[in-house]
Amino acid sequence: MKRLGLIGEHLGHSLSPQIHSLLLKYLGIEGSYELLEVAPNKLQDLVESLPGRYAGVNVTIPYKVAAMKFLAEIAPEALSIGAVNTISCRQGLLCGANTDYFGFGRMLEHNDIVLKGQRVTVLGTGGAARAVLQYVQDSGASELTIISRHPQEAAQSLEQFAREAQVRFMDYHQIEQQASGDVLVNATPIGMYPKVEAAPVTQASVKNYRAVVDLIYNPAQTLLLRYAQEAGLKTCNGLYMLVAQAVAAEEIWLEQKLDNQIIATVAEELARTL
Ligand code: NAP
Secondary structure (H helix, E strand, C coil): CEEEEEEECCCCCCCHHHHHHHHHHHHCCCEEEEEEECCHHHHHHHHHCCCCCCCEEEECCCCCCHHHHHCCEECHHHHHHCCCCEEEEECCEEEEECHHHHHHHHHHHHCCCCCCCCEEEEECCCHHHHHHHHHHHHCCCCEEEEECCCHHHHHHHCHHHHCCCCEEEECHHHHHHHCCCCEEEECCCCCCCCCCCCCCCCHHHHCCCCEEEECCCCCCCCHHHHHHHHCCCEEECCHHHHHHHHHHHHHHHHCCCCCCHHHHHHHHHHHHHC
């Protein structure tokens, strides 16, 4: 019996229980995935009480950074990103990882979007954007443009990226004036349900790219992705990434590699319920 869970402050709308229940069902593993809502002043007690009770947990807003200081080990990608979304309890030791990073990568692979040698623009500088930026950098992109409403503050908070010569920071006015590239990634919540009539950039800007990736999964086609599709670009939404990051977490907890086919199977089933 695998006891798993999700730590966060407000978890009512999380899709994670549904995804992990489907994964456990398809894998034929008996287990549970519990919602562990906790107040900030009780986070340490909860994290430290996990060994012996849980095989592992996910961590979500607002604890992805705060939980790190209670862990014995942190995987390299999570250290660089500065956030964990997965904790495993191995022989009494708490280990942290960031599976958004791997989920993003598997989504790109699934859609044949290659970043090596490409010019990439990322919209947003939050938690999801940090995982994306690290992946883009590790993939050997030739140029990385980070778009923020506050580019100067962003350059400070994303200091590890700002040091690299091929990285530049811009605001939304500048992207409309001068940005172009190969792959555009939306890591902001703009266009997410229920505010589906909004897009982070104009249709004219979108046409300066070859592929557009939106991390949003509800709706399946955001206005941004509609702009891109109308311009004949390659597009992909965030549903595959959402399931892929959950599969990567299961792989850590189960200590085994899972077939990628399970990602597509669960994503299709989930899409029918959204
Ligand atoms: P977040 O930390 O709340 O915000 C992301 C960033 O978006 C902010 O740091 C901000 O950057 C920018 N932003 C926020 N509100 C904005 C606005 N009104 N106008 C323009 N920019 C705005 O969120 P997150 O956790 O990174 O998630 C971002 C999106 O990715 C959400 O839609 C989330 O559902 C999605 N997501 C998907 C997956 C997946 O597996 N598919 C995983 C994680 C997240 P600046 O202040 O620098 O402008």
